Amino acid sequence: MSLAAAPSQVRTAPRARLSKRIRKAADATVWIGIATLILTFLYTPIVVLVAFSFNSSRSLSWPMTGLTLDWYRKLAENDQLITAVQNSVYVAVSATALTLLIGVPAALALDRLDFPGKGVFRKLVLLPIALPGIITGISMLILFRLLGFGLSLETVIIGHATALLAVVVTQVFARLQRLPHSLDEASADLGASGLQTFFLVTLPNIRTAVIGAGILSFTLSFDEIPVTFFLTGRDNTLPMYIWSTMRRGLTPEINAVGALIVAASILLILISVLLQRERTGQGR
Amino acid sequence: MTLPLRLRKVLVLSPPLIWVVLFMFVPYTILFVFSFWEQVYPTFAPAFQLGNYQTLISDPQYLRTLLRTIKIAGLVSLFSLLLAYPYAYFLVHKVRHPALRQTLYMAVVAPLWVSYLLRAYTWKTILGTEGILNSFLVSTGILSEPSSIFLYNQTSMIVTLTYVFIPFMVMPIYAALEKIPRNLLEASADLGMGRTATFVKVTLPLSMSGVVAGFTMTFCLAFGDFIAAYLVGGPDGMMISNVIATQFGASLNWPLGSALALVMLLIVLAIISVSDRFERLGKGTFA
Structure with a gap:
């Protein structure tokens, strides 16, 4: 019994470790996803605000037509x-x-x-x-x-x-x-x-x-x-x-x-x- | 030449005391008195009558706007909470590097330093019919023509106000989570609780004071806002503050505006005192 049990333990241990590592990786992905989502929500508008200050056309619509410093002038x-x-x-x-x-x-x-x-x-x-x-x-x-x-x-x-x-x-x-x-x-x-x-x-x-x-x-x-x-x-x-x-x-x-x-x-x-x-x- | 203690006290105390009495206590009292005056177009006259309050009750538009404002402010606080809590939890429990944690925290607070007006304005340029979102969706073929559903409604109000006020939710929740002693979580794990159980029974109750503080702050700020409504609200997104501003502007009915402002003041005070009680209660269970 003990002889038969030993190899199976050896076999499950790495598998458990592997699944734990997968769970950890999944966990990390979810958390990084949440953080990225919030930072994107916070910074996209600021990036948009700054980017369109260089837009060569008068209208604020996508795509930007070209770069200019006219608005600053x-x-x-x-x-x-x-x-x-x-x-x-x-x-x-x-x-x-x-x-x-x-x-x-x-x-x-x-x-x-x-x-x-x-x-x-x-x-x-x-x-x-x-x-x-x-x-x-x-x-x-x-x-x-x-x-x-x-x-x-x-x-x-x-x-x-x-x-x-x-x-x-x-x-x-x-x-x-x-x-x-x-x-x-x-x-x-x-x-x-x-x-x-x-x-x-x-x-x-x-x-x-x-x-x-x-x-x-x-x-x-x-x-x-x-x-x-x-x-x-x-x-x-x-x-x-x-x-x-x-x-x-x-x-x-x-x-x-x-x-x-x-x-x-x-x-x-x-x-x-x-x-x-x-x-x-x-x-x- | 040491001044007697009493005189020193008076010297320290009198400038702030005079200021607070003159520019806070007196104006709030006048606001109260003014709410009983009556409008005599194009100006107003001293009186003691409840007509302004009667108008607020009998004309349904005021109650409707008030309820809408409460709804918008409530949803803004709710969405801020749903975004802010996981983020703060992530910072405190998942980011191990202190410098990275500090940077990610600053990243959320930093937008507060960028003009509020411009942050609200950007959403107008993004959500408008000829705006960036519409032109993007049309150019990628997702929409065949620009849609007007993004701007001038309650949704655009909620998005903009959540965006503007979310840092006020992250700050207190982060502070509350950080204060929870780590050995409590270890003790919970040692006693055989899973991660979910530990969160529900230990972390969440102990961070409630931060949640309440954040909710109060976000709610009060959104509740009193009147700039976003002018920019992205449209008629359907008008807030109680906009009605007050109109009374002091185009309508020239200052007494009615004062009565409205007083109602608003009372609501804010009620929310603050409820949240104070909550926070004290939370501290009581922990101590």
Whole structure:
């Protein structure tokens, strides 16, 4: 019996190993298939957007007729577009500065201070993350109207700073929570004032989080539509300009703007990845 | 010169507090008050009446649009989940190389940095009657003539919004899956559970907090969207936000728009508080 059983065991073992290997290969194929499917879904439109910015014909249809840089040349001559970009830079820089100036103390207060109404304060600050931008937009529109303010790029800046506050607060607050309070106490014991502690101890420790939050709010503000839609006056930001161009008709010129934005985004992503690497390099 | 603690507190707290009160608390309160005002064409007058809310209930178009918006946002969240969960699972459990995993994760999050407007716009150029998909299908002979079924309907809304918001689903699910201690899965295997059983009884329940967070985020974003509807929605794909925007634009009925916005705000708040409770519940069973 034992003699007869032995060879059959020898024979089934490799077969089992083989079928296990086949199953593993099938498994891997399915998973790679799923991943490929999702990445294709995410990147085909971006590739299409960039590719058609070089299309020589005016129409956005398959196949592409030839390659040209004409649409980029047109962009360089488009004064309205250049003004819109300048407006957007002005709005995004100001809104980011404002939102950092308010958001960092807000995060500090949420992490370190106790005060009456803290719960309501936190809920209000964090609300815009899930709240549709349109609600922020129209509620501020009514406020400005009742106050008798005319709409301008400055009202857009206030709107953006308010909507982006939540982004800054969550990012900075998350970092503050990982920062031991003992550092503050040590600094105070050594005779530093509150301001000195903030600028010499706290701020250097949360620096990358603040910069990261700043880059993120700049990007979001640069791209913002729902709030801008209701709060802008005669001046257009870049998305509002693109928006109004789109409603007049689709041309590869819009794709060219899009391709440039994709390029700028890649640059910003690289910067934020580098920042993240620096953060892990510090060991926190 | 150390400032007294109380004064320091006031200095740190006052800028954000003033800002939040002035630009968030006051505007939301005004929105609430405004929803009781009445329209006196071409402007509006202070009043206290429930006419705007009566209109919302009695005119079926508002309820219909609201239900359609909920349906579209729900389907967008569902499809995002069906795509995002396997992808996040694949990253956490199947990709062994940390650098590759990081890259594949970034690959899904990166599109968020590319303009939202342009990502929605591309779908318009792809799905249109003279668009890239149609001309491709005609040139390969699959279609004999361009079809108009791809654009300006609820399907094109769902495709576009899923595309735009899917990163918000991947991020929390990935974070939740990554947090599950590996030894729990090993323990489950040691106790004789198969891979499916381990997934259903261990991995899935422990990743529920990420699923709930992702679902909430995607749903709220899709629910409040009004740009995609203008680009790819058509009359059949109009969302509640588009109706609000119309009240503040062409219709010039700000009080009615405020009432609609308030309804929307309440729905979003309800969803957030339900999802908060869910997440706390999930944490409770684990701790």
